[in-house]
Amino acid sequence: MLDKVLRTTRARLTMLVVDEAGMSTVEYAIGTVAAAAFGAILYSVVTGDSIVGALTNIINRALNTGT
Template identity: 45%
Template sequence: MGRRRGRWAIRRIRRAGRARARSDAGMTTAEYAVGTLGACALAAGLYKVVTSPAVIGALTDVLDRALHAT
């Protein structure tokens, strides 16, 4: 009787593992979507900063000084 219970317990654990794996099947897609959205938001923010007049002026000044250094 001890062996039967052990086999039953192993089957139950395997079944639970399979059910858990099935329920998380779409989770990675959702995580990728949220990560992609975050990366796009960060890129949009950086683009706004880099294309602002203050940053463009500073970069132009740095490049102008570097190219005309004596």
């Protein structure tokens, strides 16, 4: 009897830990917010003056090689 109760309790606890019902929407929302934040940070870095100046300098040096 006690063995059956323990097995049933263990099975229920396992289902509580493994069950992912309802988690996909939350994970999708968090992933979307994280991607949007990363995109905003990347945009601000790439459009910053130092990056634009560095890229312009690299392109100018590549086009003005003395060969």
